[in-house]
Amino acid sequence: MELLGLNYNSEFTEAFNNPPATPNCSSSVSSASSDALNDDEPPPPPPQQQQQQHSPTKQLKGIKKRKEKEKEKKARFAFMTKSEVDHLEDGYRWRKYGQKAVKNSPFPRSYYRCTSAACNVKKRVERSFADPTVVVTTYEGQHTHPSPILSRSALAVAIPPPSFIPGAGGECVGGVVAMPWLKPSNNDAHDGNTVPAMSHQYFQNSTYITAQNVAANYNRNNHIGAANAAGILQEKRFCNPNSSFLVDHGLLQDVVPPHMLKQE
DNA sequence: CGTATTTGACCCGCGC
DNA sequence: GCGCGGGTCAAATACG
Numbered sequence: 001m002e003l004l005g006l007n008y009n010s011e012f013t014e015a016f017n018n019p020p021a022t023p024n025c026s027s028s029v030s031s032a033s034s035d036a037l038n039d040d041e042p043p044p045p046p047p048q049q050q051q052q053q054h055s056p057t058k059q060l061k062g063i064k065k066r067k068e069k070e071k072e073k074k075a076r077f078a079f080m081t082k083s084e085v086d087h088l089e090d091g092y093r094w095r096k097y098g099q100k101a102v103k104n105s106p107f108p109r110s111y112y113r114c115t116s117a118a119c120n121v122k123k124r125v126e127r128s129f130a131d132p133t134v135v136v137t138t139y140e141g142q143h144t145h146p147s148p149i150l151s152r153s154a155l156a157v158a159i160p161p162p163s164f165i166p167g168a169g170g171e172c173v174g175g176v177v178a179m180p181w182l183k184p185s186n187n188d189a190h191d192g193n194t195v196p197a198m199s200h201q202y203f204q205n206s207t208y209i210t211a212q213n214v215a216a217n218y219n220r221n222n223h224i225g226a227a228n229a230a231g232i233l234q235e236k237r238f239c240n241p242n243s244s245f246l247v248d249h250g251l252l253q254d255v256v257p258p259h260m261l262k263q264e
Numbered sequence: 265c266g267t268a269t270t271t272g273a274c275c276c277g278c279g280c
Numbered sequence: 281g282c283g284c285g286g287g288t289c290a291a292a293t294a295c296g
Contacts, residue, residue, distance in 0.1 A: 098288060
């Protein structure tokens, strides 16, 4: 994981320091993400080809090695499982209905719907394979029910973030910050006169929540891209919740997977 | 065997 | 009109 993160970060930083000629360079992105996935594993040849070329013992060894590699990879990305990630992030249960690679983003994007039938809230989550503490979440809609997992005091974690992150170019829209699962923000009036559903822009424990209905983009003139370029996500990133943080804010530690706890 | 996840097809809006 | 990118769906696959 550490090696992956280092590789990924250096590559990403370099990409920002030496931007390609074209602003939209999907090839560099795809290579970055595929590198993150396959950096320690050359693509195995098709099984049929392997059968023709290798002796049975070699073939068996190859299969065994590949299975081990797959097992390793699975363990490494175990944090991606739905329940763990979702409990940690906002206390709601979500059903995943899709995932995609995103242009200009080194992160894969996953799509979720709230499992509560009457609640039509959706969210999409972009999480770095290389560094699972870097998360971009975008909510659409407001929950019609409280979190089934977190206590009220835990929900009160809605700490107003700094409205401006030096060097990142990021600021909260309207200076209003609301946890979307707490209550609608002041900008969510939907009366046709105010800006609808904005103001969820902040960094919190490396989680970046975008304004609703706004896609994150990673160009350097954008919040996240600039933050990456400035190294903020790498250096100033909080580690994910440590135990004292959880205790202080009444979070239930047993819903947080151990590998997401802060490690020094 | 039921559920969760992956994956490619399909759709749609938008810009050229 | 066409291509592209993002969102959704559902079949295939993985998994316990």
